[in-house]
Amino acid sequence: MYYEGNKKPYGMRRNSRIKNNSQKEIRSPRVDLFETSDGYSIRLSLPGVKKENLQVSFSEHDDLEIKGKVVTVIPENNKNIILQEIYQGPFHRRIKIPKKVNKKNVNFTYNNGILEVYLTFN
Secondary structure, eight states: OEEESSOOOOOOOOOTTOOSTTSOOOBOOOEEEEEOSSEEEEEEEOTTOOGGGEEEEEOTTSOEEEEEEEOOOOOTTOSOOSOOOSOOEEEEEEEOOSSOEEEEEEEEEEETTEEEEEEEEO
């Protein structure tokens, strides 16, 4: 996982006609945003995502952006895929931060598929 201070906005698209994971769509993970006495605490549900496949940055509009990729391996001995509901592919979430924060003081934890980002007020 790494952090980039100034990253240009990244577009988001959705396609409701996608029938399987061979055609990729960009998903938007679920988010909790809490205000604390000294900043914000943000949680994202990212099941199946490895730390090295996460990217956290601020857009030019000061939105927090989290993007990455869910990578799964299908066993080689499978003859056919009968049902595949577990999402694999790219994800992206842009979060509007209500107040100015210190972009140089960003802290993270990532455990059991939950990414927590801590931002402090300026």
